[in-house]
Every structure is written in structure tokens, then in C-alpha cells.
Amino acid sequence: MKSLGDNYEEQAACWLQRQGLTIIERNFRCRVGELDIIGQQGQYLVFIEVRARSNSRFASAAASVDLRKRRRLVRAAQWFLQRHRKYAHLPCRFDVVAFQPPQSATEQTPLWIRGAFTE
Incomplete structure (x- = not known):
């Protein structure tokens, strides 16, 4: 059974992809x-x-990517x-795609924050 997080990632x-991003890999674990x-x-x-x-009472979805999380993402x-050297020549960017609680019953459009952080 898929988790709620898996559904958001999907x-x-x-x-x-509809915005023009080519997906190379999903859920890369190390x-x-x-x-x-x-x-x-x-x-x-990217x-x-x-x-x-x-729940909108807590920090926004994008704000939940704190310094500790950013450092783990950079290390990953x-x-x-290191494992996929064919991409090593490309400049890298770290983005966040955030889903906020919907304000109405309409379909949720994610917020794509390009270049969300640098380390």
C-alpha cells in the first residue's frame, strides 16, 4: 500500500514532467x-x-526543509x-516541490521552488 508521501511524490x-523536467531517478537511497x-x-x-x-498551523511545507535536512540532501x-559519473559535469540545483493544504476543493497545484538552497 502506498503512503501519503508516495502519492505526493507521484x-x-x-x-x-509536464513542466519539462526529465526524470532520471526516483527515491534514490544511499x-x-x-x-x-x-x-x-x-x-x-536537479x-x-x-x-x-x-495542516497550515505549522511551518509551510517548503520551510520544513531545515538546515539538517539540506545537509543530508547535499551528501546524498x-x-x-560519485556513483553516476556521467552527470558529474552538469551544474547541480536543489529544488523543493511543496504541497500546501488546499484552500478550496479544487485540485492542488504544487509550488516549485527552484534553487531552494545552496550549501
Whole structure:
């Protein structure tokens, strides 16, 4: 059975492809962490963290990617690049795709934050 997080990742992947991102890998796991989506957009290799919030009383989905999480994502990206050298020449970018609680019954459109952070 798929978790709620898996459903958001699936929605994000489909939406990103419609926006022109080529998905290279999903749910890349290594000993230092996990990368939800790895894709290529133009010249950039893009590492994407998918976040969702069901309650607006807490920090936004994008704000939930704190310093500790960003460092783990960077280490996982370095691990990926060591294992997949054919992408090592590309400039890298870290993005966040955030799903916020819907304000109405309409379909939820994710917020794509390009270049969300740098380490």
C-alpha cells in the first residue's frame, strides 16, 4: 500500500514532467539519505525534495526543509554523483516541490521552488 508521501511524490513527478523536467531517478537511497526525485532540466541536474503539509498551523511545507535536512540532501547528491559519473559535469540545483493544504476543493497545484538552497 502506498503512503501519503508516495502519492505526493507521484503527483510531483507527473507534474514536473509536464513542466519539462526529465526524470532520471526516483527515491534514490544511499547510506547518507534519500533523494525523492532526480531530474534534468536543460543543462542542470536537479535534486528535488517533495514536501507536503496537511495542516497550515505549522511551518509551510517548503520551510520544513531545515538546515539538517539540506545537509543530508547535499551528501546524498554527492553520493549519487560519485556513483553516476556521467552527470558529474552538469551544474547541480536543489529544488523543493511543496504541497500546501488546499484552500478550496479544487485540485492542488504544487509550488516549485527552484534553487531552494545552496550549501
